[in-house]
Amino acid sequence: MMKKMSLTILCALFLAGCWDQDSLKEIRMPTILSFDSHDKHDISGRALIRVPIGTSKGEEKMTNEQIAVTGNNLLDCYNKIDQRSSEKTNYSQVQVMLLGEDYAKKHIKNFIDSYLSLNKSSYNAQVAITEGKASDIMQKRKKNTPLLDEYLTNLVETGIQLNMTPNTTSKIVHNQLHDPGYDVVIPYIKETKQEDILALAGVALIHDGKYTGETLDTEQTELLLAFMKQYGEKMWIPEKKELETMPFLINKVYSEYNVNEKTATADNIDITYNLTMHINVNEQSDHLLNTPKKLKAANKKLSKYYTAQAEKLFSKLHESSCDALGIGRSLIAYHNDLWCKLKDDKDYYQKISVTPKINITIVNTTMTR
Amino acid sequence: MKNKITPLQLFFILLQAQIGLGIFWIDKQLFQTAKNNSWLSVIIAGLGTQIMISVIWYFTKKYKYSNTTSLLRGLLNHKLGTCISSFYTIYFLCVQILIVFMLAQILQQWVLPETPTMALIIITVISILYTSGHSIQSHVYFYSFMSIITAVCFLFFIPALQNVDIRYLFPIMHMKQFALLKGAAIIFVIFSGFETLLFYMGYVKEKDDPTVYKAATWANIAMTVFYTFVVFIITTSFSPEALKNTPQPIVAIFKGYQYGMINRYDDLFLGLWLFMIISSVINYSFLATQNMYIITNKKWRLYKLSFVNAAIVFSGAVYINNIQKVNNFKTFFGWLCLGATIIIPLLLAIKTFFTHKEIKQ
Numbered sequence: 083m084m085k086k087m088s089l090t091i092l093c094a095l096f097l098a099g100c101w102d103q104d105s106l107k108e109i110r111m112p113t114i115l116s117f118d119s120h121d122k123h124d125i126s127g128r129a130l131i132r133v134p135i136g137t138s139k140g141e142e143k144m145t146n147e148q149i150a151v152t153g154n155n156l157l158d159c160y161n162k163i164d165q166r167s168s169e170k171t172n173y174s175q176v177q178v179m180l181l182g183e184d185y186a187k188k189h190i191k192n193f194i195d196s197y198l199s200l201n202k203s204s205y206n207a208q209v210a211i212t213e214g215k216a217s218d219i220m221q222k223r224k225k226n227t228p229l230l231d232e233y234l235t236n237l238v239e240t241g242i243q244l245n246m247t248p249n250t251t252s253k254i255v256h257n258q259l260h261d262p263g264y265d266v267v268i269p270y271i272k273e274t275k276q277e278d279i280l281a282l283a284g285v286a287l288i289h290d291g292k293y294t295g296e297t298l299d300t301e302q303t304e305l306l307l308a309f310m311k312q313y314g315e316k317m318w319i320p321e322k323k324e325l326e327t328m329p330f331l332i333n334k335v336y337s338e339y340n341v342n343e344k345t346a347t348a349d350n351i352d353i354t355y356n357l358t359m360h361i362n363v364n365e366q367s368d369h370l371l372n373t374p375k376k377l378k379a380a381n382k383k384l385s386k387y388y389t390a391q392a393e394k395l396f397s398k399l400h401e402s403s404c405d406a407l408g409i410g411r412s413l414i415a416y417h418n419d420l421w422c423k424l425k426d427d428k429d430y431y432q433k434i435s436v437t438p439k440i441n442i443t444i445v446n447t448t449m450t451r
Numbered sequence: 452m453k454n455k456i457t458p459l460q461l462f463f464i465l466l467q468a469q470i471g472l473g474i475f476w477i478d479k480q481l482f483q484t485a486k487n488n489s490w491l492s493v494i495i496a497g498l499g500t501q502i503m504i505s506v507i508w509y510f511t512k513k514y515k516y517s518n519t520t521s522l523l524r525g526l527l528n529h530k531l532g533t534c535i536s537s538f539y540t541i542y543f544l545c546v547q548i549l550i551v552f553m554l555a556q557i558l559q560q561w562v563l564p565e566t567p568t569m570a571l572i573i574i575t576v577i578s579i580l581y582t583s584g585h586s587i588q589s590h591v592y593f594y595s596f597m598s599i600i601t602a603v604c605f606l607f608f609i610p611a612l613q614n615v616d617i618r619y620l621f622p623i624m625h626m627k628q629f630a631l632l633k634g635a636a637i638i639f640v641i642f643s644g645f646e647t648l649l650f651y652m653g654y655v656k657e658k659d660d661p662t663v664y665k666a667a668t669w670a671n672i673a674m675t676v677f678y679t680f681v682v683f684i685i686t687t688s689f690s691p692e693a694l695k696n697t698p699q700p701i702v703a704i705f706k707g708y709q710y711g712m713i714n715r716y717d718d719l720f721l722g723l724w725l726f727m728i729i730s731s732v733i734n735y736s737f738l739a740t741q742n743m744y745i746i747t748n749k750k751w752r753l754y755k756l757s758f759v760n761a762a763i764v765f766s767g768a769v770y771i772n773n774i775q776k777v778n779n780f781k782t783f784f785g786w787l788c789l790g791a792t793i794i795i796p797l798l799l800a801i802k803t804f805f806t807h808k809e810i811k812q
Contacts, residue, residue, distance in 0.1 A: 089581060101566040174714075195696070201564055205707040206714070253707040261690035408618075415621035 110167045111175040112149075113231040115207075116216035117159070117193065118182035125185065126152045127159035128220050130231050131167070146229050148220065156196040173200050176207040177235040179252070180271070182216040183293065190268075191291035194256045205253040208238045211286040211293060213272040219280060222273070234280070238269060241282045245307050245314040246300060248285065262425065263410025265289050267306070270297050287404040290428050294402040302395045305388070309357060309407055309438075311335055317364070322387050327369040328380060330361040333445055339409070339436075341417055348423040348433075353409065355438045357392070362446040371447050384442040392438035403431040410434075454517075454587055455656045458666040463594040464651055464734065465644070465670035470601065470677065471731030472550050473641030474724070475557055475699050477682055482694050485634025487620055490682045492634030497675030499635065500642045504667045507645075507796050510803035511652040512659040519650045520745045526802060535795060536746055539650070542791040543739035544760070545784050546643070548767035550732045551575045552777070554725075555768070561702050562721055569769065576765045578729050583736035584757035587654050590737055597730045604723050605677070608684065611704055615687035639792075640785065641678065644731065645671060646792045650738050736760055 112129035120126035129149045134142045151162035164171045179197070181190065190209075197203055212219050222230065241247035247269040258266040265288055272283035284303040287296045298306060301321070307313065313332040320328060335357065342352040363371060363380070371377050399406055410430060413421040424430040456464070477489075485492040516522040524532030555571035563571065582590070648667055655663055685700045697703045705717035713719065736757070743756045771780050 089577065092577060101570070102563045204714075205703070206709045251707065253703075257688075257690050257693045260692035260696075262692065264690065411616070411618050415618040418622045418625055 109170045109172045111172050113175055113177050114234055115176055116180040116220050117185050118215050118217050119185040119188060120152055124152055124154055125159055128217050129163045132231060146231060172202055174202045174204050176204050178208050178210060178238055180216040181211050183214060186211045186293035191259050194252055198256055207252045209250050209252060209255050210238060210269045210271050244316050245312050247282055259291050263414045264408045265405040267406045287402045289402060289404045296402040305391055305395055308335055320387055325387055327366045328363050330363045332359055333362050334360040346420055351434045353436045355436050358441045360443050360445045363444050365447045377444055381442055381444055385440055388440040392440055396436045396438055403429045405431040456591055456654045458662040460591045462666040462670050463598055465667060467594045467597055467730045468647050468734040469644035469674045471728045472553055474681060474701055476641045479695050481634055481637050484637060485630055486626055487686055488631060489634055489686060490679050492631050492638055493679045493682050495635040496639045496642055500645050500671050504645055504671055506800045507649050508664050510800045518653040518745055533746060536742055540739055540742040542787050543735045544763055545787055546735045547732055547764045549784055551764055552768040552771055554728055562718055572768045576761050579733060579736040580761040582733040583740040583760055584754040600726050607720055611684045617687060619687045640788055643788050643792050647738060
């Protein structure tokens with residue numbers, strides 16, 4: 083009995099939790115981080131922290147507090163944030179990380195690596211690139227909107243849920259940045275001119291761990307995501323005038339690509355990328371698709387329109403040599419001989435010409451829902 | 452029936468001995484050697500393990516004995532038998548030291564960064580101290596109970612399948628010669644644990660019963676399938692370049708998940724997996740204590756020896772505190788493991804093949 087008792091007491095003495103407890107009132111948890119390049123080599127960083135303030139009625143209200151620092155590298159910035167805040171900083175609750183345009187053009191890779199090497203960093207923080215300086219966006223505050231951190235977090239997360247932007251957690255970005263056959267695309271946040279609010283404006287194209295300066299608009303992003311087989315609740319509305327009456331939802335997407343090995347040379351590889359979409363058209367009462375002939379014509383029109391759109395998309399990807407679909411990865415996996423000719427070149431995507439073809443089949447029509 | 456185990460219980464013992472820290476050994480060292488074909492290396496290592504299990508069963512089934520030290524003494528001679536038994540005792544102690552140390556290191560890296568290593572080592576050593584002096588029966592009950600937690604742990608891996616990219620597995624066999632075998636040699640360490648069969652055979656009542664061999668085989672198959680699955684998940688979740696700078700890829704995979712309210716999936720996983728590691732380490736501590744008990748001709752009480760065992764493990768784990776010592780110790784352990792799992796069983800089997808003498812109790 084004594085033996086057991088003494089063992090229990092000994093165990094209790096060494097309970098490991100005591101050393102690592104972080105009580106909430108003693109730590110500060112930034113929810114948004116932003117980084118910009120400052121002068122030539124310096125980096126200016128900003129951390130947004132949610133703090134409670136007491137109101138006169140006695141209830142607690144939340145407000146945002148910002149810490150702005152300038153350092154000569156990222157770890158220096160993190161250190162300075164620690165120094166400026168009154169309590170210990172814990173990065174486990176970071177939701178969104180904003181990168182300014184100029185900073186993203188220099189190095190995203192370093193940024194992700196140094197963030198993930200932080201103690202208690204979150205693997206689920208979303209990465210986004212902003213138009214202009216990220217700190218400008220951080221300083222925006224509207225009277226009737228919710229807190230900035232809440233707004234930004236919801237903005238990015240809804241974008242992912244509605245399949246308007248890809249899911250770019252720090253873990254995924256880290257993984258794809260370190261892949262020779264893949265380039266990542268990152269959500270692009272912009273301030274709309276008229277209403278002065280923040281909005282998602284497609285994705286920024288990254289190549290070789292740097293932002294290329296090119297972006298895709300929201301329509302092109304959705305098409306790209308359909309190629310990545312990320313589609314969902316979002317209603318698609320063709321911009322072309324004659325097709326305006328046919329908004330649709332995607333039921334199912336099948337994609338296949340074909341590498342033309344016979345004509346492939348070290349400088350040029352032809353790939354045909356076929357995408358078959360089964361869609362559900364939302365009919366308008368004055369444009370009913372009630373005969374097989376009309377359906378066939380509609381199929382053809384939509385296919386033609388979206389094939390043209392896809393061609394534009396791929397030419398844009400080609401210009402910035404951003405391999406967003408991971409074609410290089412597929413070549414490594416299934417056509418390794420071809421890849422061996424390409425692999426020394428970082429801009430290998432320039433040598434790949436993709437011919438997209440989209441087949442749209444209307445499988446269902448509905449008028450009301 | 453006291454101090455005897457059934458084949459089913461043997462299955463659970465071997466399973467618990469093999470599953471444990473091995474999952475954290477699957478790291479960049481393997482993936483740099485065997486690259487995307489690492490899962491083939493694991494299968495090769497599993498086949499090697501199966502051969503060694505057959506070898507061990509081949510010579511142990513022929514004799515009737517109550518403990519392996521007496522088998523060794525009878526088969527060779529008294530001095531040499533004691534020597535080999537002591538070698539295994541040292542090996543079991545080293546396994547314990549390595550597991551205790553690495554467990555402390557991993558916990559410190561992923562969950563408890565501010566806790567001193569000493570405290571984490573002491574927690575494990577206390578559980579070793581508590582369990583090592585007990586009879587085989589209580590151990591067997593514990594392992595059978597642990598199999599429920601094993602099942603729960605396996606469920607943890609299923610969500611890991613949701614964002615795998617199958618392209619990372621290809622191209623198959625597009626690599627240098629012998630890279631697969633080199634990978635198998637690296638990964639063979641995680642299969643160590645089957646050599647305890649040599650000692651647990653002493654507790655099996657009917658040694659020439661084929662179900663004993665079947666139990667060991669099924670334990671090995673379960674292990675091979677499990678580790679192949681883990682390697683498959685790791686290979687398909689990381690790009691090869693990203694794998695190079697991820698220390699324990701399996702924990703990193705779990706850390707990347709988020710399901711509703713659960714933010715740190717890896718904490719949950721490590722918390723459960725701790726049981727698996729502890730149950731594999733007490734397996735070795737039991738064998739080390741029993742071996743010491745028999746080598747000293749039962750002069751010492753069992754519980755005193757369990758204190759000796761715990762003291763050695765503790766001082767060993769505290770001693771290896773910098774990266775140089777760890778690497779040296781790992782190399783040393785690699786050779787020890789080679790001797791204990793392959794060379795000695797093979798030599799004993801050859802000896803048995805040429806002699807047919809009865810073992811006197």
